[in-house]
Amino acid sequence: AQSVTQLDSHVSVSEGTPVLLRCNYSSSYSPSLFWYVQHPNKGLQLLLKYTSAATLVKGINGFEAEFKKSETSFHLTKPSAHMSDAAEYFCVVIMNTGFQKLVFGTGTRLLVSP
C-alpha cells in the first residue's frame, strides 16, 4: 500500500533562511506525489505535483520539490522563507485504485520568525 511519512511535525526557520520539509514515500510502483499547503483557517491549496515527468518540480510561491527514487523522498524546499509561508504542509501520495484516493501525511507545521 502507498503511504507517506513526514519526518518533522514542526519546523522553525527565520525569515530569509532556507526551508526544508521532509517527506518519504512508500509505493510498490512509481507514485504520483503532491504537496498541499493549509494556511490558518483556510482550505488546502495545491503547492506542486509530481506525476512522473521532470523529477524537479516547481510550485507556487517559490517552492520546489525533487523526486528521488533511490531515496524514496520528495522533500519540499524554498531558498528564502517569508513570513507568509507560515502554514501547515501536507505531503500526499495517490493510491493506485480505481479512483483518485489521496493518502495524506500527518503534516508539518512551518513556523517563520522575523
Add this chain to the structure above:
Amino acid sequence: DVKVTQSSRYLVKRTGEKVFLECVQDMDHENMFWYRQDPGLGLRLIYFSYDVKMKEKGDIPEGYSVSREKKERFSLILESASTNQTSMYLCASSILAGTYEQYFGPGTRLTVT
C-alpha cells in the same frame, strides 16, 4: 477559479443530535470527498462520491453517512453526534480523471458537547 463552499465555518452541537454538513462546488466536478482533519493524523477520508447518488466508503465511515442528490452538492450526515466526532471537516472535489488534483473548501470546525 474552482470554488468549493461549506455551509458553516463553525458549528456546535450536542451529543445525540443529527448533524448535516453541506458542501457545494461550482465547477461541474464528478468527484466529491469528505475528510476529517485531526492534529497529528493528517486528513482521513470518510466518504466519496463519483456521481450523483453514488457513494463509496473511505477509511473511517463509521458514524457517518452521505447524500448526493445533485452533482454540485455533497452532504455529510452525522446520524447521532458523539464527542469523538469533534473535528475539522473538509470537503473536496475533482474531475473524474486526469491529474487528480482535489480542490478543497475552507472547512467546518464541528464541536460536539
